[in-house]
Amino acid sequence: MELRQLRYAIAIAKRLSFTQAAETLAVAQPALSQQIAALERELGVRLFERTNRRVSVTDAGRAFVARAERVLAELDAAAEEMTAYAGGLRGRVVVGTYQSFAEYMLPKLLGRFHAAHPGIEIALREGMADDLLAGLMDGRIDVFIGHLHETRYAGDPALVDEPLYEDELVLAVGGTHRLASRRSARIHEVRDEPFVIFRPGSSITNRLNALAREAGFAPRVAFESVDSFTVRALVAEGLGVALFPRLLGNTPGPNIALLSLEPQPVIRRMSLVIRRAPYGAAAERFIAFLREQMLDA
Numbered sequence: 031m032e033l034r035q036l037r038y039a040i041a042i043a044k045r046l047s048f049t050q051a052a053e054t055l056a057v058a059q060p061a062l063s064q065q066i067a068a069l070e071r072e073l074g075v076r077l078f079e080r081t082n083r084r085v086s087v088t089d090a091g092r093a094f095v096a097r098a099e100r101v102l103a104e105l106d107a108a109a110e111e112m113t114a115y116a117g118g119l120r121g122r123v124v125v126g127t128y129q130s131f132a133e134y135m136l137p138k139l140l141g142r143f144h145a146a147h148p149g150i151e152i153a154l155r156e157g158m159a160d161d162l163l164a165g166l167m168d169g170r171i172d173v174f175i176g177h178l179h180e181t182r183y184a185g186d187p188a189l190v191d192e193p194l195y196e197d198e199l200v201l202a203v204g205g206t207h208r209l210a211s212r213r214s215a216r217i218h219e220v221r222d223e224p225f226v227i228f229r230p231g232s233s234i235t236n237r238l239n240a241l242a243r244e245a246g247f248a249p250r251v252a253f254e255s256v257d258s259f260t261v262r263a264l265v266a267e268g269l270g271v272a273l274f275p276r277l278l279g280n281t282p283g284p285n286i287a288l289l290s291l292e293p294q295p296v297i298r299r300m301s302l303v304i305r306r307a308p309y310g311a312a313a314e315r316f317i318a319f320l321r322e323q324m325l326d327a
Contacts, residue, residue: 033105035069036098038062039077043095044168046085103308110310120149121312126162126171127154128232130258130278131300136175143319150312158231158256163189166305172313173320174303180233180240192302192321199237199296201289202265202274210287217291218245224252226261226270237296238273262286 041051042062052059070077077091087095110121127136140152155162155171163183165171178184178191201220203209209219221242227235227249242249252270255261258278265272266284273296279288302320309317 031069031072032065033102035065036102038065039069039091040095040098040102042066042078042085043087043091046087048080048085100307107308107310110312119147119311119315121310122151122153123313123316124153124155124165124170124172125175125316126165126173127156127175128159128258129156129256130275131175133258134278134281139320139323142323143316146319147312147315150316152316158229159233159236160231163303166303169305172304172309173317175320176300176303177233177298178301178303179299180236188306190304190306192304194300194302194320196297196299198276198290199234199273199298200276200279201291202262202272202279202286203289204266204268205285205287206268207271207287209289212287212289214290214292216245216293217241218247220271221245221247223250224270225249226253226255226264226272227251228258228261229254229256232256233298234273234275237298241273241291241296259283 038051038055038057041055042048045051045054048059048063048066052062055062066077073090073094075090075094076088077094079086079088125136136154143150143152155165159174159176159178159181160183162171162174162176163178163181166174167183167186167188175194178189183189201209201215201217203220209215225238227238229235238249253261253264255264258275261272261274262279263284264270265274266286274286274288275298276288279286302317304317
């Protein structure tokens with residue numbers, strides 16, 4: 031059994047296509063097929079079922095790919111650890127988070143981390159929670175900073191959810207809105223109004239839909255955006271109301287009023303989310319750094 035065969039099997043299982051896997055791995059498809067056939071002969075089991083139209087992973091294939099991923103992760107971790115011993119910790123960590131966190135809170139954290147570990151490169155990916163968590167699950171992202179509980183990945187045993195801090199989700203209305211002088215409101219009080227929402231897949235939009243569903247209505251969407259400043263500006267112009275993080279609403283920007291939701295405030299937890307799998311030395315150092323920073327906060 032060769033390491034390249036493990037990588038080939040993982041690529042096919044992820045793409046369910048020999049052609050796409052070969053293109054990703056930059057190998058000829060006949061060579062890829064031959065290596066998988068040789069691996070199956072050695073193991074004595076079928077890893078993949080092939081037809082002219084599709085490829086599926088057998089039960090044995092799923093078990094083998096899961097173990098192969100662990101083996102390769104351990105090898106990568108060993109290589110990074112040896113690099114650290116050889117003369118300074120080096121590596122690359124891909125962090126996925128929201129535009130709002132990346133804009134307002136992450137730069138200072140990254141500045142402190144870079145000062146302590148200049149050999150570690152941090153790559154940033156911004157987007158919606160569901161998209162970023164999909165990247166975390168398949169290895170394109172190493173660390174997710176965001177909200178897990180409002181996503182389809184909540185409770186997934188492959189993920190570890192570590193609380194960082196809490197924030198309140200509030201009803202944001204324009205400064206001249208009929209509710210602007212209030213300190214709190216019920217979600218059904220704006221059931222007939224247009225909403226400005228974060229793009230579907232956002233944890234905030236998932237929570238809004240759940241709150242509205244409990245109140246017996248579906249939000250009427252007027253605008254949607256991935257950018258928190260845009261959402262705030264549209265609300266400030268009276269073009270709709272929004273579910274919005276209080277921490278962001280309290281920063282300088284267009285004039286909006288923030289109302290706690292009744293009968294109880296809506297609190298969400300910002301978390302550090304990682305895979306329940308071995309990490310390399312660089313990623314482990316970054317994860318430890320985040321834990322230290324939040325404990326000191």
